[in-house]
Amino acid sequence: EPEVTQTPSHQVTQMGQEVILRCVPISNHLYFYWYRQILGQKVEFLVSFYNNEISEKSEIFDDQFSVERPDGSNFTLKIRSTKLEDSAMYFCASRSRGQNTGELFFGEGSRLTVL
């Protein structure tokens, strides 16, 4: 069964460093998302991406964050200068055109720890 894959599974970084989290969505999917979950808290929406541009973003997704689809398969989330409060599990998700906007396929997540 096709799945969304994410790398790395866990990254530890120093405050102020840049981090890139990578995702390979399901191959025929056209809509891509990043969510995050701070330990013990809600899963929060960060950004959605379609047709090579951001279609929606939350208040969390400030100038420190960016997303990119550098080639036909990868979808990346970059945090330019990490803060302690960026420590969280980051989930990538994707869906196809015919699916309901809420029917997403999630990856297993990338845990980011900022020291």
Add this chain to the structure above:
Amino acid sequence: GNSVTQMEGPVTLSEEAFLTINCTYTATGYPSLFWYVQYPGEGLQLLLKATKADDKGSNKGFEATYRKETTSFHLEKGSVQVSDSAVYFCALSDRDTGRRALTFGSGTRLQVQP
């Protein structure tokens, strides 16, 4: 804005017990409702959905009915198994507003004991 409220966990049950996890929502439009499940060490998986009032979503023995009058979407299962131990998230997607992305509840951890 949109929001989802779930009962706090953990919920601890014995195998074959009846499960209810409460979920209520607030939405400005007419949302679609979802339950997602996260098994240990895995990502979130769609468990079931309902897109209009009185729809019942069902999957793997779990059910939830979209109740517009009470703005609720409670998850139920008649007889839980140890393998159902996971975190369950209620969520909504509101196509009528500018925010189409999923809004999640805080999650409810279910622990089923043999």
